[in-house]
Amino acid sequence: MIKIDRKFCPYPKALKNKNYKHPTNKQALKESNSDKCMYCESKISHIDYAHVEHIKPKSKYQNLEFDWNNLGYACPKCNVEKNDKYYEDLPYINPYEEEPADFFYAFGKMLFKKDGSERAEITIKDINLNRPELLEKRFEKINSIERAITSCYRIKNASYRKVMLDELKNEASKDKEYSLFIKSFFKHHNLEE
Ligand SMILES: [Zn+2]
Structure with a gap:
């Protein structure tokens, strides 16, 4: 996971019309992420369909379903691993808002939590960021x-x-x-x- 700058929403009207995956907006997320999953950094398009990810799950945060700041770009695997899990008091590291390097470090092929961060640990575990x-x-x-x-x-x-x-x-x-x-x-x- 690395820091990502989310571009401005190019077509806010789609969100107003309750469409969170309008192609124009999805394209903006794709470009913000250089077509990589926000969690695992895998390139997406050439192998699979990208998902518009709800950082706070839409099942629990209905008011954020069409909120641009709650949307990300993720690969189907991470999206499915995370599912609708989310802990208010232990939120996953959000690469659009935080510097992941403050929480994680890489060594060889493994991702580790930094300084005993519980949030980093739960992010690695729940999204399965060291999957085979x-x-x-x-x-x-x-x-x-x-x-x-x-x-x-x-x-x-x-x-x-x-x-x-x-x-x-x-x-x-x-x-x-x-x-x-x-x-x-x-x-x-x-x-x-
Ligand atoms: Zn992923």
Whole structure:
């Protein structure tokens, strides 16, 4: 999970008309998220249909069903895992409003809570953010980057090597899948900017 800036609602009239998944508004959420799930950072469109997620579930917060600030962009798996769970006194970390790095850290392919945060723990547990298929995808991504780094270090020309390494660092940018994990990998290998 990484911080996301939610764009302004381009078509508020749809929300007024009780439509929370109007394509224009859904597109704005998709762009805000770089087409990644707000919880697990998986790219969505090319594998599955994205869900318009109610951060506070619509079953319990009917007044927020058409509230732009309660809408997010999530993959079907996270959406189903979370379902209509929500604890008023232990809310899930909200990447649109909080800095997830204050609550979580990545190590290898695993996501951990920071400083004993109970909210981070319940978020990981309830949305199942270390589920096997996520671990596998993060592992594959880290592995391919590790291989690319190794081949970079085989380049003899120092300038060329630097260009290639810098290009590789783009993989940690926020529009890339699992960027939190890649960033942590680079940090661990002293390849940070
Ligand atoms: Zn997800």
